[in-house]
Amino acid sequence: MTTPTQSTIASEDTCYHCGLAIPGGVIHEEVVDNQRHRFCCTGCHAAFQMIRGAGLDHFYDRRDGFTDRPDDARVNSLSAFDDPAFQEKYVQTNAAGQQEVHLLLDGIHCAACVWVNEKILQQTPGVAEARVNFSTHRAHVVWDGDKAALSTLIGAVRRIGYDAEPYDVHAVEARYRRFDRDMLTRLGVGGFGAGNIMLIAVALYAGYFQGIQSQYKDYFHWVSLILATPVVFYSGWPFMRGAFNGLRMRHLNMDLPIALGALVTYFYSVAVTVRGVGEVYFDSVATFVFVLLVGRYFESAARRKAAGATERLLSLEPQTAVVIRDGKEQTIPVRQVAVGDHVVIRPGDTFPVDGVIIQGSTTVNSAMLTGESLPVLCGEGERVSGGTSNVDGSVIVEAQRVGAETTLARIVRLVERAQSERPPIQTLADRVAARFVGVILVLAAATLSYWLWRDPAQALENTVALLIITCPCALGLATPAAMIVATGNAARQGVLIRSGEVLERLARITRVVMDKTGTLTQGMPEVVVIHPMAGQSESVLLATIAGVERHSEHPLARAVVSLANARKIEPEDMDGQLKNYPGRGVVLRMEGGVVYRVGRAEFVGVQDWQAQVPKHEGHLTWIWCRRDDTIMGVIGLMDQLKIDAAETVQHLKKNGLPVSLLSGDRQDVVSYIGQQAGVEQAIGDALPDEKAEAISLLQGQGQRVAMIGDGINDAPALARADLSMVVEQASDVSVATADVVMLNQNLKSIVTLFSLAEKTMHIIRQNFLFSILYNAIAIPLAMSGHVLPIVAAIAMPLSSLTVVGNAMRLRNIDSKQRDVE
Amino acid sequence: MDAIYILLPVALFLGLIGLILMIWALKSGQFEDMEGPAHRILFDDDDDLIPGKKSKK
Incomplete structure (x- = not known):
């Protein structure tokens, strides 16, 4: 992501390319047109040279924000993109024998970004066409497969500080796009028809009040008929198809009253036109189909936007592994790793397979897989699971389980099973629609029999009038209007809601289950106690440890360094020989002969350390620091x-x-955190399938459970729950199953979301009430034979506007309002 | 009033042209990127196409 800084003018001590502070002692400079540009690292410097070398240095004057720092690891290990099995899914060959791919670009924030990426791609040898879509952040590249590999294209983009991944347009996107075009065409036809019929209707209404010659009236009727036919049958087709499908599945849905209303109104008006007696309702039916179609379109657009945003969170990077074969290190796709292969894993990498460490030792962070908050030390002979990450040591692992056998794959299967077991829910709108249809049919039967007894000549006419006037227009808009406004509101607050019915499920939740590590807690350690020994000061202690650990990637080290930064304590500038003992600590030998040891008590050499640490609640990890003796x-x-x-x-x-805490971490840690947060129940030591079981257990007690989590280990529970929410930076498996994705660190958006859902349901109920109220007024009129086209023409749009206007009230609910309550 | 027999079809025909244009625009992808083209015009990447102006490179 880009830095929030607005200015793009780098000052002397920030990097010209990425805008981050330049670490002391690092010198990367370039003098261009008498201006000195400084860079924070070789990566940024190389990116600048590349952009300038391509004649694109205008970019720096035009961009709206800084560019990301190119990530060496992501630039260098690209060979897996050229794996034919991987490419099969993403790369197409066009008629001219060229290759085509869609790349999802990350880091695009202004037009200059679009420009520089297009140029860099176009200048890559073999590329025939490269075009970046500013709205979707996607590049479409056509190139000659013999002259350049896919990895070259991706490398070119990554080297200048953006990220690129192939994007499978065929899966979701193509379907959405077809749907979108289809809907817009139907909307166009509907709008054209409805608009023109409305103009003609004005003439007819004028004629109704002032008198009109029957030849003109007939003419207007026929023109309206011609215009209304495509509107009802082409634009209204989605509703008829929906109603028909619903009937076939023996399931009454909202499409049924809509289709029924449209067809009855249309055919009645056709009959009037042919016979040349009476009034037509073509304007009502056309407007009504058009307005409902607009509602449908916006609803699906909102859903597509959420789906697109969620997809962007999923990594499509092919997983690679470095294995030793024939005595040489080779990078191969993970699925080619065989049992018994020796896999090299460097610090910062993720373990690709389950296996046993055969050489080296390291700290393993399994927070994602098990929920353990602190990384643990693993040495030779110990097992590691795929999906956990290697923190600080280089190790060689002998693969024991690969592919579908790994712990990770097993969890994915659990997720799939839980998802398939989830029952579909009947939405409020469907229930209302079913009742609505039932009531209307009963009323129609009553009207028919009454008039047959009273005056058979009027029977059919009045029954049809009843069916026309019972406009499900407001009813059909009641839900989508509220859902669109509510999901839009949530999105502005950084919460992505997958589909409208999620809000309905949210409103019915009775229990919330939360994961601990990363969801309720920060997910990384933070300094809580600083305890200098006698004669030492807090800031010196902090500066020393921060100085020693400055370049370490270990979460504990990063916590200390970030605290030092936050307190504006300059880490001591210490250069010397640094030796890292994974899982234990580091030793720094300065040139002057001073030796620092930072790490665990045993490593640093502290006797009887328990007695020396200050009393503190909870379970702390202690880092000791020793200078010489x-x-x-x-x-x-x-x-x-x-x-x-x-x-x-x-x-x-x-x-x-009530909130439950459900974690894979140790019970005592979970209990302590649970107590601090004030939850009802705190369950620890839960394995992924046990988590899902715990959810089932609550559901068995009649609770409707919302699960909030982030890790791979939460995924089965997320899939099992009635509603799943994931927090920022959740694992891919979890995001893929989530109904709601929170894009911010703000836990309080959960509260806002629940209240938003509740308000939404409230508005939806009100909307139903409005539309029923309208019908309650209009139906008696129709039943007694008093309905006129003008009544329908005024009442129908009025009821729709009321409903939409009411839904708009959901726009202004935000977190601030919550605080006041 | 007989003019209406001609004027109405003419008006509808004009509207129909609009509709066809809209469908054509939709089919040819004019609605795919709503922001990019507005910025694209400002990219000064056509220096070598302008007579009398030398490319920077």
């Missing part, structure tokens, strides 16, 4: 609750939603 002090870290965690839990409880 002096023990300088100790820092305690733990994975802390997010700032708004306790408040969120309380709010939920107040709204009648």
